[in-house]
Amino acid sequence: MDDSEHPEKTGESVPDASWPENGDQWSDKGEEEEDECGLLQEMAEEDEEIDLYNEETFGLDEATNGDNPAADPMDLLLLCSDNSPTPQSSPPPPHSSHSASRPGSRVWPHTPTGWSQRGRAGRGQLFDDPAVVKTVEGRPSLKSLDSAIVDCSLSSYWEDLNSNTWMIAPQKSSRPPAASILQDQAIVGVIDRSRHGRVPPVSPNFLSPMRPFSTSRGRRGPPFVGSFNQRCHYQAQKNPMVPCSPFRPQRLFSPQQQYNQPGGFLSPSRPPLSTPMPHTPKLMHLQFGTDSPRPAPFYSPSTNIMQGFRAPGPVAQFHPQHKRLLSQRQQRPHRKPVSWDPYSQIMTDKEKEWIIRLQMIQLQSKNPHLDDYYYQEYYQRIEAKLAEEEILGDRLKKEPPKLTTPYVTKALSYIPVVHIEGSLGQVAVSTCFSPRRAIDAVHANTSDEEHKDSRRQRLEVLSTIEKLYIVLLEVEEANKMKATVSDKDEERRLMQNIKRKVDQLYNELRCTNLLDSGEEFISCLLISKGKSMLARLLPFLSHDASLHILSVVTKNLPVLMSKDTDEALPVLYPSLRAVIDRLAFSQLIRNLKEFTATLPDSKDTRLTLACQNKFGLSLLYALLSQGERLLSSDLPMEPSIGDFETWTDTVFHVARQLSQTTLVEPLLLPSNLLTLFCRYLDKRTVHQLKNNMESATGYLAVAS
Amino acid sequence: MNYMPGTASLIEDIDKKHLVLLRDGRTLIGILRSIDQFANLVLHQTVERIHVGKKFGDIPRGIFVVRGENVVLLGEVDLDKECDQVLQRVSIEEILEEQRTEQQAKQESERLKLQAVKERGLSIPKADTLDDF
Numbered sequence: 001m002d003d004s005e006h007p008e009k010t011g012e013s014v015p016d017a018s019w020p021e022n023g024d025q026w027s028d029k030g031e032e033e034e035d036e037c038g039l040l041q042e043m044a045e046e047d048e049e050i051d052l053y054n055e056e057t058f059g060l061d062e063a064t065n066g067d068n069p070a071a072d073p074m075d076l077l078l079l080c081s082d083n084s085p086t087p088q089s090s091p092p093p094p095h096s097s098h099s100a101s102r103p104g105s106r107v108w109p110h111t112p113t114g115w116s117q118r119g120r121a122g123r124g125q126l127f128d129d130p131a132v133v134k135t136v137e138g139r140p141s142l143k144s145l146d147s148a149i150v151d152c153s154l155s156s157y158w159e160d161l162n163s164n165t166w167m168i169a170p171q172k173s174s175r176p177p178a179a180s181i182l183q184d185q186a187i188v189g190v191i192d193r194s195r196h197g198r199v200p201p202v203s204p205n206f207l208s209p210m211r212p213f214s215t216s217r218g219r220r221g222p223p224f225v226g227s228f229n230q231r232c233h234y235q236a237q238k239n240p241m242v243p244c245s246p247f248r249p250q251r252l253f254s255p256q257q258q259y260n261q262p263g264g265f266l267s268p269s270r271p272p273l274s275t276p277m278p279h280t281p282k283l284m285h286l287q288f289g290t291d292s293p294r295p296a297p298f299y300s301p302s303t304n305i306m307q308g309f310r311a312p313g314p315v316a317q318f319h320p321q322h323k324r325l326l327s328q329r330q331q332r333p334h335r336k337p338v339s340w341d342p343y344s345q346i347m348t349d350k351e352k353e354w355i356i357r358l359q360m361i362q363l364q365s366k367n368p369h370l371d372d373y374y375y376q377e378y379y380q381r382i383e384a385k386l387a388e389e390e391i392l393g394d395r396l397k398k399e400p401p402k403l404t405t406p407y408v409t410k411a412l413s414y415i416p417v418v419h420i421e422g423s424l425g426q427v428a429v430s431t432c433f434s435p436r437r438a439i440d441a442v443h444a445n446t447s448d449e450e451h452k453d454s455r456r457q458r459l460e461v462l463s464t465i466e467k468l469y470i471v472l473l474e475v476e477e478a479n480k481m482k483a484t485v486s487d488k489d490e491e492r493r494l495m496q497n498i499k500r501k502v503d504q505l506y507n508e509l510r511c512t513n514l515l516d517s518g519e520e521f522i523s524c525l526l527i528s529k530g531k532s533m534l535a536r537l538l539p540f541l542s543h544d545a546s547l548h549i550l551s552v553v554t555k556n557l558p559v560l561m562s563k564d565t566d567e568a569l570p571v572l573y574p575s576l577r578a579v580i581d582r583l584a585f586s587q588l589i590r591n592l593k594e595f596t597a598t599l600p601d602s603k604d605t606r607l608t609l610a611c612q613n614k615f616g617l618s619l620l621y622a623l624l625s626q627g628e629r630l631l632s633s634d635l636p637m638e639p640s641i642g643d644f645e646t647w648t649d650t651v652f653h654v655a656r657q658l659s660q661t662t663l664v665e666p667l668l669l670p671s672n673l674l675t676l677f678c679r680y681l682d683k684r685t686v687h688q689l690k691n692n693m694e695s696a697t698g699y700l701a702v703a704s
Numbered sequence: 705m706n707y708m709p710g711t712a713s714l715i716e717d718i719d720k721k722h723l724v725l726l727r728d729g730r731t732l733i734g735i736l737r738s739i740d741q742f743a744n745l746v747l748h749q750t751v752e753r754i755h756v757g758k759k760f761g762d763i764p765r766g767i768f769v770v771r772g773e774n775v776v777l778l779g780e781v782d783l784d785k786e787c788d789q790v791l792q793r794v795s796i797e798e799i800l801e802e803q804r805t806e807q808q809a810k811q812e813s814e815r816l817k818l819q820a821v822k823e824r825g826l827s828i829p830k831a832d833t834l835d836d837f
Contacts, residue, residue, distance in 0.1 A: 343719075343735075343737060343748060344719050346737045346738055346746075347737060347738040347739070351738070352718070355739065355740060355741055356713070356715060358741045359711070359741065363711075
């Protein structure tokens, strides 16, 4: 029997998570009850079930006889366990199971005192005695409590009820056989399905097994309908349900929803119940039949789940727009019944809300811009577009529908690994984020061998790069946020943050050494990911740092070009171009000198090699173009000694080379190159150059 | 009313006729009655539609409960467009027969292919070690 409780428990934990907004509210009130939870709670739940079933069977006595039913279902079972055949003389109403476990939670007209004492003891005995447990085994406890299996419990319920009826009846000689009663009560009313709609879903913390009722019951057993009609009478009065316990609001809410069919939320529109109802509150929701009086909603509509959200706990704060959204939904009028489709209300509004809520919880995040980047970007762009339209004259301020999810303000930290001192290994702590941490896989750092496998080295560098990518993303995001944030302190803080991270990136990347090469940055430049990472990092670097990288690239151009199998070098071009455009003349000259200097291990120059490589050529062009720009502009250049000579030498050299070798198509052909060449070279050479360059590019190089 | 703008949700699809393609290749057409957070579906008045060439046949199936992970895709059926069908509806027996012949033809071609490949000394991994679709 315990097993049947556990699914219920776990089932409860899920919807509890789905109402986090409510959790705070509930825990405040239900604390005293919570203390008694655990076994007692389970027992109470079991009691309810049993009570209910017995109510069904024997409770009708109340209707017929008008006196208090000895119909205390607990009595029956206590009888079984205690072997005491005498029924309790003054049995309190059978709702005592609730009250026993939650003394403060309800106000019962007949507060059972003797019962509670007896109840507790009895309950203990009841559950200790396996024999007693077995008698109720036939009840569909698990099925009725499992929210996923709603209809199953319905069908099985009746069979069980019947069987239990027959089972229990012989034991109680004082009671008339239940079946005959039920049949005598006969059919009070035919359930009008379209009017009553569907039963609410069994929400997992709804403990009463009677919950999964549907109007389809009517199809099954009309005789039973009658009994429930009776029940509800008793139920209603007995139930000034104050939702104090954590679970109560849920439970009470769902059954009530039946009354608000079709399709609406809890509506206080029902006429209050006038007839006195002496019995089980549990049966309140059993009301069926069109002409039976409906119990008044004993709890105000404000226990509406939606309104429950109004008091967010520390876990989730609601975005004001979200609050608005929720309150709007609340005020939404009842959907009118879709009369043409009799099955249209199979999924009630509450169920829909539940799913939506669940999905929204999954969208909760502390940093939506990080977690849900694409949607946030998309929404920002749409908003920007709309704002633009608005400015342009489209007065209609239509706000695009936005998915507002509750954003979590407090970070719930959990300890994924719990280590008890002195123990071997870890304690298994599973959460929804880390369901199973069986092993603690630690990356074993291999010793620094002299001859490391180059591939392994490469992998190490790759892993470093990948780890640094996260830092880079943070930098980019902080940069983006910096533009939007208005607070000066925040901005300053962000900038410091950015700077710190950029420095970290720079230092780490420069240290990566592949094949013990003395050059910094080379190892990461040899890897495509490293190239793209540097390209993204360059805009954030200081001028000196970016210069350094540019010189590294230029110096090692042959190596880079030869090892660039993926042709990923061009990704560096835009960022490097931006750096070059900021170069001063002398710095430019220094870089250019590299091109014409002969390489140590071959007689080629970087120049000759660059002609064959897109990136190299583009880099060269960019440098030349910058030089030309600097020269032709009016800004003072502050050249160092020998700069101009170097410059002219380089230009000649380059021109000669370019005109002789076949060129590849560069990434970008700057427009002022030919102007530059015209200045220094004779017409013929220029013409030759021009042809050469054009043949490579396929489009005309603009000439003055 | 769009409950969750910007997201994909099946809530608005409730009580509408849908076509559901399952991972095992079956095509179901039914009225979507209920969903849950795993996109498990409850289809009402479901019909399994078998397509062979330009013909199709419907097998009435009643109520279907489909586990979410087995759904490849689903989409709402436009009731207006459904009327003008290019395909020809045939009886169930006929479509099953057509399906059988199609299956046989496919198996035959597979067999021939396998044989040809074997003759050339190559080997193809067995289908049962791969995923169905």
